[in-house]
Amino acid sequence: MTQLNRNTGAAILGIGTSLPIHSIAQSDVAELIASSLQDSPDLARFAKRIFKSCGVETRYTCDDSYLGSAETCRYLPSGDQSVIPTTEERMKKYQQEALPLGLQAAEKALRNAGQSSGDITHLITVSCTGQYLPGLDVMLIRKLGMSPRVNRLPLIFQGCAAGLKAIQMARDVVLGAPGSKVLVVCVELCTLHFQPAKEREALFAASFFGDGAAASVIGAPESHNNHYLSLGSGYSVLLPDSTEEMTWEVGNIGYDLYLSPRIPKLLGTHLETELGVLFGNKKLPDLWAIHPGGRGIVDSVQDVMKLRDEQTHYSREVLRTAGNLSSVTIMFVLEAMRLDMIAQESASKEGVAMAFGPGLTAELMRFTFVPAYSSSIQEQNHAVL
Template structure:
């Protein structure tokens, strides 16, 4: 069998995810939105339809304001809109809620990798939903017991594609500096940026984003590592004529996100050629880790690449149970896939991961799930497992 990841020396050695305390049903969020649109019944009906059809059944939030009624939810008020949280307030909430969530995911990833914190050489922190200094990297160093000399690489305000970008950066670090151990931590509090809806386009973004954190440890695998993901080649590409189709700007009442309904069609038009560039003459892999930026995106990839429902079920399940978690989402998908491979006692399988963000940017990467390290397999010129 052709090995997509021949001779790679980097792998995801452990992963960890974390969700906030508060769970909200999609139907309840839809009612909050609809209640805030009492003066626009047509838009309210459209909101209910979009929320019902986007593939999300449940989401998580760091703010219990969403658990109340439309009268008490400051983010999506049904009446007086003078008390909508300012960007400053939202950033203070981010500074309060993001660190413990990121810390929980990071601890789980270190434990899963059987990795001593003091041996981490590089720390990549990823977020597009909040910023402050000193930031998440300093907090993680202090709370995890990382070396104060760890190389810190913040990757901020890059959107949903940044999680896979960080994984590829970590792979390059390990390949360029053998012996490195890289901790990647993504945390996104997307619900902090919900705002009263004024037009149909804003409903697409409001219909599927949720809060979460995810982390992974990337390094050279050894005999103590099992059920790892060997990282193959990958790259980032800007898709043509799509600059205005996804934008993310700082406003006075949070960050303003615009998602064009053209995005699934744009991906469908360009993705097959880009995957051909990535995979070359290799057969299509069995495993597909697709960033579920919305049901339409997963549908488009499945249709263009002629994938089975089984091959897209990991992405659809994360979307259904937690929503789009921005940069953390691809790690949730990969972790779900890896755990399932382990539970089913699967053997080595090839895969491809993809995530999408403003630009439009597509991050693409090949990988291999391998259940256990095998020096003889390495000597044969394949992956290092």
């Protein structure tokens, strides 16, 4: 294990999160879905059951069409199907709404990290729910007043694992180019892709996805950086025999997402082995930042790894209050964890972050919560995992 001084290595120096202004109760979304399935009463009953048991109470959306009645919701109409927005319309809405949400998260992250936009050398933008050019990266540079020479790395259409992938890419940039400061911005507008379901599997995705954005600043920690997350080793792995279990394709009325109900079991089958690779014979950490891709995924990880309820609390709480925000979600979980550690005046603690996406892909990373800088720890060296 290499010992490095506090001002070397890579760390999340600040995190910012943002949600759209429109919140919707899970019970209201369930009613919209059920109303759109009037011709399929069995499917409507199944939808209500799934929505009630998936661990979500509230979600957020960038489109106020969901706030009205079933008769006025264009995404889940109970009547005339011709009103359903085309993919082109949904992409125009994405272009309109993604930038303000991402900008808000980015500004919060910069303030939290004590950095200015001029300090940023690299920008990684992440999204799988919308595309346009010039893209979100260009618009953020202009709005934030960043240098036009900032190295831009758009990461698109990689699913829920992409947020943690971007953090690991940022870590590698900082370690490979000392002095770099990387801004990661994830924006996902999942509710733009809701559409009337034709089969049970399609209802799983509709039951827990919501909209949101998150950003983080990654760089080498310095004496003025308080309460940061030191980034350790990690990697991405394709799990065997799982390619068709999660698919995300462009359709005529939005993106068509398929989630197999087998996903939690598959993750449970392979995750323990992969964590063994990541940690070797070392003790598993106290902190677990699990991407809440659904209640079943968190349940599976907790059961297989024999975690305590308090270790999965952060993931379950994000799922309950905001839903699954795709690539954005892992940063919500990490921020909830970091703020709780600060409130508890916690000592340094090791953790592991994980997120899952199409492939099936598991993204895994070790990290350490490092408390506020003080004279009592000024002379200490901190291990980089």
